[in-house]
Amino acid sequence: MSKVLIIGAGGVGRVVASKCADNPEVFSEILLASRTVSKCEVIAREVGKGRIQTAHVNADNVPEVVELINKFKPELVINVALPYQDLPIMDACLETGVHYLDTANYEPKDEAKFEYSWQWAYHDKFKEKGIMAVLGCGFDPGVTSIYTAHAAKHHFDEVQYLDIVDCNGGDHGKAFATNFNPEINIREITQNGRYWENGEWVETKPFEIKKSLTYPGIGPRNSYVLYHEELESLVKNFPTIKRARFWMTFGDEYLTHLRVIQNIGMSRIDPVKYKGVDVIPLEFLKAVLPNPGDLGENYTGETSIGCRIKGIKDGKEKTYYVWNNCSHQVAFDETGTQGVSYTTGVPAMLGAMMVLTGKWQGKGVFNVEEFDPDPFMEQIGKHGLPWNEKINIDLEV
Numbered sequence: 518m519s520k521v522l523i524i525g526a527g528g529v530g531r532v533v534a535s536k537c538a539d540n541p542e543v544f545s546e547i548l549l550a551s552r553t554v555s556k557c558e559v560i561a562r563e564v565g566k567g568r569i570q571t572a573h574v575n576a577d578n579v580p581e582v583v584e585l586i587n588k589f590k591p592e593l594v595i596n597v598a599l600p601y602q603d604l605p606i607m608d609a610c611l612e613t614g615v616h617y618l619d620t621a622n623y624e625p626k627d628e629a630k631f632e633y634s635w636q637w638a639y640h641d642k643f644k645e646k647g648i649m650a651v652l653g654c655g656f657d658p659g660v661t662s663i664y665t666a667h668a669a670k671h672h673f674d675e676v677q678y679l680d681i682v683d684c685n686g687g688d689h690g691k692a693f694a695t696n697f698n699p700e701i702n703i704r705e706i707t708q709n710g711r712y713w714e715n716g717e718w719v720e721t722k723p724f725e726i727k728k729s730l731t732y733p734g735i736g737p738r739n740s741y742v743l744y745h746e747e748l749e750s751l752v753k754n755f756p757t758i759k760r761a762r763f764w765m766t767f768g769d770e771y772l773t774h775l776r777v778i779q780n781i782g783m784s785r786i787d788p789v790k791y792k793g794v795d796v797i798p799l800e801f802l803k804a805v806l807p808n809p810g811d812l813g814e815n816y817t818g819e820t821s822i823g824c825r826i827k828g829i830k831d832g833k834e835k836t837y838y839v840w841n842n843c844s845h846q847v848a849f850d851e852t853g854t855q856g857v858s859y860t861t862g863v864p865a866m867l868g869a870m871m872v873l874t875g876k877w878q879g880k881g882v883f884n885v886e887e888f889d890p891d892p893f894m895e896q897i898g899k900h901g902l903p904w905n906e907k908i909n910i911d912l913e914v
């Protein structure tokens with residue numbers, strides 16, 4: 518029986534809150550806090566089952582978060598605000614001696630740069646304080662990292678080639694929309710691509726490497742190599758990996774819109790003077806694009822995300838594919854939001870459950886693949902994201 522504080526009332530926050538409310542034997546009291554308290558109130562009313570309290574917090578402000586933690590006294594803070602808030606919330610957890618969990622690594626606001634260095638630098642401080650920080654416990658990073666740990670534990674003596682494949686085979690009926698926070702999403706996919714090969718990073722132009730991959734229940738989709746943050750921790754924690762790549766599907770329509778957005782300067786993250794006021798084009802664009810949390814109602818189709826792995830078992834080459842398919846409609850019917858928020862929020866809740874029930878223990882800062890994958894893999898299906906596996910098939914990659 519533990520108290521949990523959830524920070525961030527977006528699409529992912531809605532799913533985390535709903536799922537924590539479903540599990541009162543672990544989450545005995547739940548406080549959902551965010552910048553706009555009215556959004557917390559809507560979530561509490563619609564999916565809170567009468568179990569969610571709400572509060573206002575500006576998570577950029579460490580003393581404000583500290584004050585909230587001291588008042589509510591949670592055992593764990595689940596951070597599903599934006600990556601910019603990771604460090605202030607970690608600082609507040611350190612000051613108050615409370616465990617921390619998030620789903621995306623820290624990014625400075627003025628530079629689209631994804632790396633764990635800032636958060637890994639907190640390891641000794643968390644260790645000294647006797648608390649733990651769990652980094653990247655969404656789907657990717659998160660479940661994909663745990664799939665890799667599961668494969669390394671149960672299927673391989675040596676994991677050598679890892680391809681994480683992320684397909685959104687859904688249709689929301691809009692000309693252009695992103696499935697999670699548009700600012701974070703567009704910053705991520707317009708960066709140069711990067712993958713790991715033979716001990717070093719190989720850089721690519723955005724969308725330079727393209728291949729048609731076939732996704733279970735969906736079919737063939739154009740897939741592109743991107744840089745994604747879990748690659749950094751996975752190659753560190755599984756040093757036998759010779760090559761690690763991350764693929765994501767994009768439709769031609771989406772890429773055309775994205776190219777126009779970039780060409781006309783709307784993806785810029787530096788301030789532009791407009792009528793005497795500083796405006797950041799990408800922040801303005803976010804304000805006019807559809808809210809990802811509202812895409813669910815007519816969203817059809819499924820996501821399919823998994824790991825395609827090649828390596829050695831008992832001296833022989835082996836391949837392994839492990840994945841989950843999630844229906845946008847089923848996610849919406851249960852939580853009022855679409856599959857991308859659902860596939861992120863369910864693992865965040867389950868990771869919190871792993872910490873609070875003592876299945877995952879440690880002092881310091883950890884990526885999820887460092888924990889025992891078994892209790893998580895046993896439970897994730899029961900909470901809405903069942904997994905499938907195939908052995909010794911053609912991985913296409």
Ligand code: NDP
Nearest residue numbers: 525526527528529552553576598621655656657658697698
């Ligand atoms: P949204 O933009 O829908 O929600 C973010 C929420 O955080 C909003 O309610 C926002 O408040 C709140 N917030 C922003 N700044 C602050 C602040 N300073 N203080 C308090 N609250 C704040 O995003 P999503 O729900 O789509 O995504 C949430 C997180 O999940 C992101 O970090 C994203 O990168 C991550 N993610 C991870 C994935 C994974 O698989 N690992 C996949 C998808 C997302 P307001 O309502 O006022 O704007």
